Amino acid sequence: VVAHVGPGGAGAARSRRNCAALDAASRFAETRNWFELPHGLLYLDGNSLGPPVRDALGAVTRLLTEQWRVGLARSWNDAGWWDKPIELGRLLAPLLGSASDEVVVCDSISVNLFKVLAAAARLVPGRRAIVVEADAFPSDRYVAASVAALLGLETRLVGPGHDRAALGPEPGLTLERALDGAGVVLLSHVDYRTARRHDLRGLTALVHAYGALAVWDLAHSVGAFPLALDDDSADFAVGCTYKYLNGGPGAPAFVYAARRHLEAVSQPISGWHGHARPFGFLPRYAPHPGVRRFLAGTPPLLAYAALEASLRLWQQVDLVELAAASRSLSELLAALLAEACPGLELVSPPDPAQRGSHLAYRHRRPRTLVEALAARAVVADARQPDLVRLALTPLYLRHVDVFDAAERIAQTVSQLG
Numbered sequence: 001v002v003a004h005v006g007p008g009g010a011g012a013a014r015s016r017r018n019c020a021a022l023d024a025a026s027r028f029a030e031t032r033n034w035f036e037l038p039h040g041l042l043y044l045d046g047n048s049l050g051p052p053v054r055d056a057l058g059a060v061t062r063l064l065t066e067q068w069r070v071g072l073a074r075s076w077n078d079a080g081w082w083d084k085p086i087e088l089g090r091l092l093a094p095l096l097g098s099a100s101d102e103v104v105v106c107d108s109i110s111v112n113l114f115k116v117l118a119a120a121a122r123l124v125p126g127r128r129a130i131v132v133e134a135d136a137f138p139s140d141r142y143v144a145a146s147v148a149a150l151l152g153l154e155t156r157l158v159g160p161g162h163d164r165a166a167l168g169p170e171p172g173l174t175l176e177r178a179l180d181g182a183g184v185v186l187l188s189h190v191d192y193r194t195a196r197r198h199d200l201r202g203l204t205a206l207v208h209a210y211g212a213l214a215v216w217d218l219a220h221s222v223g224a225f226p227l228a229l230d231d232d233s234a235d236f237a238v239g240c241t242y243k244y245l246n247g248g249p250g251a252p253a254f255v256y257a258a259r260r261h262l263e264a265v266s267q268p269i270s271g272w273h274g275h276a277r278p279f280g281f282l283p284r285y286a287p288h289p290g291v292r293r294f295l296a297g298t299p300p301l302l303a304y305a306a307l308e309a310s311l312r313l314w315q316q317v318d319l320v321e322l323a324a325a326s327r328s329l330s331e332l333l334a335a336l337l338a339e340a341c342p343g344l345e346l347v348s349p350p351d352p353a354q355r356g357s358h359l360a361y362r363h364r365r366p367r368t369l370v371e372a373l374a375a376r377a378v379v380a381d382a383r384q385p386d387l388v389r390l391a392l393t394p395l396y397l398r399h400v401d402v403f404d405a406a407e408r409i410a411q412t413v414s415q416l417g
């Protein structure tokens with residue numbers, strides 16, 4: 001059972017002592033010890049870069065000193081280097097709600113999006129457009145436009161589009177309008193700015209009803225709450241491992257491809273690691289029968305070592321309990337800030353079920369606020385022009401931390417005026 005604030009219960013937790021009691025009873029009371037975090041730091045930036053797990057350094061060191069220095073090239077087989085992208089995909093699968101043979105860990109989200117969007121578009125010949133949200137992370141928009149241009153397709157922007165420069169003078173289309181004749185729809189499950197969460201199952205069904213394929217960006221979902229990609233009939237997904245999954249700076253991203261597409265799908269970076277017989281050195285490309293076909297070239301094994309150390313711990317995390325704990329922390333923070341700084345506007349959906357694991361607040365000078373908070377040992381981040389993001393990560397953030405952070409945020413906001 002997770003000790004948490006519960007609906008309407010944030011008031012009860014609003015003393016530091018009550019917060020400490022909730023923490024003592026929490027399912028995640030011990031998981032904080034998994035991590036290396038500077039003493040006294042209130043880290044609310046885990047949706048940007050998660051902290052290292054204690055074994056990350058050891059795992060990288062072992063790779064350097066044992067596998068590389070001693071094993072040398074033999075380690076491609078003896079230490080399982082060749083299969084790391086698939087092996088880590090297996091460790092990631094439960095976090096995605098997917099079968100273990102539908103996920104491969106490789107490259108960055110941007111590179112994977114290029115591969116996946118092109119691959120998906122090739123599955124629906126005759127369709128005219130790739131649809132992407134006007135508010136999507138810029139890389140998603142850029143890559144979608146690039147793939148569309150390469151394949152002679154239109155790019156259609158949907159949604160309100162807070163980024164007017166990206167959208168131009170017209171508001172984005174509604175999804176239904178954009179879907180007419182479209183082949184592929186790229187959607188951000190959780191908005192990187194506001195934390196607004198889409199209904200993955202419902203929107204996938206809508207996309208399918210129009211004969212298109214749904215590609216999901218899970219950067220702000222994976223490791224924040226449970227996912228059910230197979231049950232929800234997603235076609236493809238990409239996401240990173242350096243945020244909630246604590247894989248480290250530059251940790252490899254992942255591709256999910258639904259099994260029903262694997263035989264027919266072909267991605268455009270047809271490198272030898274995705275070949276059916278990489279050591280056949282054959283004149284022509286023949287894709288591996290499985291999800292390995294989404295690989296391109298040699299993976300950065302040092303980065304995989306740190307990620308593996310974290311993913312092994314993630315096997316012990318119950319994602320339903322994690323989401324409940326995140327909700328408790330976010331309700332506490334929202335209640336404390338609403339009371340202490342009523343002028344600070346919450347931009348995230350007020351209903352926790354409709355958001356990811358961070359809260360976004362509007363502030364005129366977000367960078368100044370974030371710098372002033374850093375001086376008080378609270379790490380948050382700013383998204384221009386006017387947002388501050390505060391991530392709630394129950395594996396290493398407690399109610400008392402949220403309580404202390406809220407106090408310092410309120411003081412800083414009032415000082416900045």
Ligand SMILES: Cc1ncc(COP(=O)(O)O)c(C=O)c1O
Pocket residue numbers: 108109110111137139140188192217219220240253
């Ligand atoms: C929602 C979202 N999509 C895509 C990206 C880009 O990821 P990458 O740098 O791995 O290409 C980010 C990076 O933070 C992101 O937040």
